[in-house]
Amino acid sequence: MELDKMDENDWKYHGEGNKSLVVSHVLLSRVLRLLKYPAEDSENPPQTAEQAFRQIQNIVDFSSNVMSSLLGEKFIHSGEVVKLPLEFVRQLSIKVQHHRPAWRCDKVMDIYSGCALCLPNLTSPAIHQPTHTPPLCVEIKPKCGFLPSPKHVSKDIKTKVCRFCMHQHYKVANGKWKRRSLYCPLDLFSGNRQRMHFAIRHLIEEPQNNFKIFKGGQCIYSSKEGGDDSLDLNSLLHHLRPYFLYGNNRINGHMTSKAALNDFIQVLVNALLSGGDGGVVTERQGEGRSFCEASVFHRERIHHGSQGLPSDSVLFRILQTQMLDTLDIEGLYPLYRRVEQHLQDFPKERTRLQIDGPYNEVFLGKLQKCPAEDDGSVEYAVAKVHQYRVAMTAKDCSIMVALVPSSEEEEDDEGLSSQRRLRDFISRTPALSYSVSILDLDPKPFDSIPRQLRLDQKIVSCYLRTGGTLPKGSLSPLSGIFTPAERDDRTLLFHPV
Numbered sequence: 001m002e003l004d005k006m007d008e009n010d011w012k013y014h015g016e017g018n019k020s021l022v023v024s025h026v027l028l029s030r031v032l033r034l035l036k037y038p039a040e041d042s043e044n045p046p047q048t049a050e051q052a053f054r055q056i057q058n059i060v061d062f063s064s065n066v067m068s069s070l071l072g073e074k075f076i077h078s079g080e081v082v083k084l085p086l087e088f089v090r091q092l093s094i095k096v097q098h099h100r101p102a103w104r105c106d107k108v109m110d111i112y113s114g115c116a117l118c119l120p121n122l123t124s125p126a127i128h129q130p131t132h133t134p135p136l137c138v139e140i141k142p143k144c145g146f147l148p149s150p151k152h153v154s155k156d157i158k159t160k161v162c163r164f165c166m167h168q169h170y171k172v173a174n175g176k177w178k179r180r181s182l183y184c185p186l187d188l189f190s191g192n193r194q195r196m197h198f199a200i201r202h203l204i205e206e207p208q209n210n211f212k213i214f215k216g217g218q219c220i221y222s223s224k225e226g227g228d229d230s231l232d233l234n235s236l237l238h239h240l241r242p243y244f245l246y247g248n249n250r251i252n253g254h255m256t257s258k259a260a261l262n263d264f265i266q267v268l269v270n271a272l273l274s275g276g277d278g279g280v281v282t283e284r285q286g287e288g289r290s291f292c293e294a295s296v297f298h299r300e301r302i303h304h305g306s307q308g309l310p311s312d313s314v315l316f317r318i319l320q321t322q323m324l325d326t327l328d329i330e331g332l333y334p335l336y337r338r339v340e341q342h343l344q345d346f347p348k349e350r351t352r353l354q355i356d357g358p359y360n361e362v363f364l365g366k367l368q369k370c371p372a373e374d375d376g377s378v379e380y381a382v383a384k385v386h387q388y389r390v391a392m393t394a395k396d397c398s399i400m401v402a403l404v405p406s407s408e409e410e411e412d413d414e415g416l417s418s419q420r421r422l423r424d425f426i427s428r429t430p431a432l433s434y435s436v437s438i439l440d441l442d443p444k445p446f447d448s449i450p451r452q453l454r455l456d457q458k459i460v461s462c463y464l465r466t467g468g469t470l471p472k473g474s475l476s477p478l479s480g481i482f483t484p485a486e487r488d489d490r491t492l493l494f495h496p497v
C-alpha cells in the first residue's frame with residue numbers, strides 16, 4: 001500500500017461505531033479506521049492534525065503496551081498510524097456517505113487531519129485462499145460479564161441484575177432499539193457450554209450492536225438501524241449450510257436448519273473457550289456474582305455443572321480485565337473527584353500522573369502496582385481511575401472469531417500452528433481453522449467518568465421504575481425454526497461434547 005498513491009476506488013465502506021469509521025481495501029486484507037467528529041464540528045475540526053495524530057498514536061500505544069499485556073498478545077493487532085493525502089480522505093468521505101446508517105450520521109468522518117489507523121482486516125484474514133470457501137467471521141461485543149460487589153453499590157438491584165440487562169430496558173424506553181435483547185453477558189462469560197449456547201442464540205435473535213457475521217469480508221448478518229427490520233434468518237441459514245453440511249445434519253438428504261445453526265453456535269462456543277495451550281479451567285468468583293436474575297436461562301436446567309473459563313481463553317482474559325473495576329462507578333467516583341480536585345490545584349500534575357497518556361510500561365506499572373488499601377493519596381486515586389478506565393475498555397471491546405474451512409491439503413499441513421483447528425466435536429462438521437482477535441481497544445477519556453455515573457443512575461432508576469417489565473416485543477426471528485418447547489428449553493438443542 002503506497003500512501004502517496006492512494007485511490008478511493010480501492011476502498012469501500014466497511015462499518016462504523018460511535019467514534020470511528022472503517023473502510024476496507026478491495027484486494028488487500030487491510031482496513032483504515034478514521035476518527036469521527038460530531039456533525040456540528042464539521043466546519044471547524046475540534047482538534048488540530050497534530051492532536052489527531054497523537055490521539056491515534058495513543059490508541060496504538062494503549063493497545064500494544066497496556067491492553068495487550070492484560071489480554072494476551074496473541075489476540076491483539078494494534079496497527080499503525082498512517083498519514084493520508086487529504087484529497088484521498090475527502091473523496092473517500094463522499095464515497096462512503098451513502099453507505100452509512102442514518103443513526104450514525106450525527107457524526108462526520110474526520111477529513112481534516114489526514115490521519116488514520118491502519119489495521120489488518122480481521123473479517124477477511126490473509127490465510128484465506130480465494131479459491132476456497134470464504135472465511136466466516138463473527139463479531140461479538142460481549143459487554144460486562146460480572147455483577148459488582150455489594151460493598152460499593154447503593155442499589156441492591158445492581159448486585160442481582162447485570163448492567164447489560166438493565167441497560168436494555170433503558171435503551172428500549174429511549175427508542176435506541178425497538179426490541180429488548182434477551183442476551184445476557186453473564187451467561188456468555190459463564191464458561192458453561194449450555195449457558196453460552198443460550199447466550200449466543202439470543203445474540204442471533206436480536207443482534208443490536210453486539211453481534212455481526214461477515215462472509216468473505218462482507219457483513220451478511222447484523223441489526224439494521226432502529227432494530228425494527230425483520231432479520232433475514234433464512235438467508236443466514238443459507239450462508240451457514242455449506243460450512244456445516246456433514247454428518248447427522250441431514251434428514252432425507254436435506255440438512256436441517258436447526259442442526260446447522262446448532263453446529264455454528266457450538267463451533268463459536270469452542271472458539272471462545274479455546275486457549276490452545278491447555279490452560280487450566282478457572283472456577284468463577286462466587287456463583288452469586290456470575291448469575292443475573294434477569295437472564296431467561298433457567299439455572300436448574302444446567303446439566304453439566306459450572307465448568308468455568310479456561311485461563312488462557314479470550315473470555316477469561318477479557319473478564320479478568322473488566323474486573324479491574326473493583327469499586328463500581330459509585331465507589332470510584334469519589335476517587336475521580338480527588339484526582340480532579342488535585343488537577344485543579346496543580347494543573348501541571350496532569351502530565352506526571354499520565355492522565356492522558358503516554359500509555360507506556362510506566363502507566364501499566366501504575367495500575368498493576370496499586371496498593372490494596374486507600375492511603376488517602378492522589379497516587380492511589382489515580383491508580384484506581386486508571387484501572388477503571390482499562391476495565392471500561394474491556395467492557396466495550398469486541399471479539400472477532402474467524403472460521404476458515406480447511407482444505408484436505410491444509411489439514412495435512414503441520415505448519416498451521418498459529419491457528420487452532422476445530423476438528424469437530426463428534427466428526428459432524430468439516431475441519432474449521434479459527435483465529436480469535438480482540439478489537440476496539442481505545443483508551444476511555446478521564447473526563448468520561450462523570451458521564452458514566454450519570455448513565456448508571458439513569459439505567460438503574462429506569463429499571464426500578466419499570467419494574468423490569470416491557471411491553472411484549474414482536475415474534476423473534478428464530479420462532480419459525482424452533483418449536484415453542486425448544487425455544488423455552490435450550491438444553492434440548494445442546495449436544496454434549
Ligand SMILES: O=P(O)(O)O[C@@H]1[C@@H](OP(=O)(O)O)[C@H](OP(=O)(O)O)[C@H](O)[C@H](OP(=O)(O)O)[C@H]1OP(=O)(O)O
Pocket residue numbers: 017018019167209392396444448455
Ligand atoms: O456506556 P455504554 O455501556 O452504553 O457503552 C457505550 C456503547 O454503547 P452500547 O451500550 O454498547 O450500545 C457505545 O456503542 P454504540 O455507539 O451504542 O454502538 C460506544 O461503544 C461507547 O464508547 P465510546 O464512547 O464511543 O468510546 C460506549 O461508551 P463507554 O461507556 O464505553 O464510554
Ligand SMILES: Nc1ncnc2c1ncn2[C@@H]1O[C@H](COP(=O)(O)OP(=O)(O)OP(=O)(O)O)[C@@H](O)[C@H]1O
Pocket residue numbers: 014015016017018019020021022031033119120121122123124139212396398439440442
Ligand atoms: N481490524 C478490523 N478488521 C475488520 N473490521 C473491523 C476492524 N476494526 C473495526 N472493524 C469493523 O468496524 C466496526 C467499527 O469499528 P470500532 O468498533 O473499532 O468502532 P468504534 O467507533 O470504536 O466503536 P464504538 O462504538 O464501540 O466506540 C466494528 O464493529 C467492526 O465491524
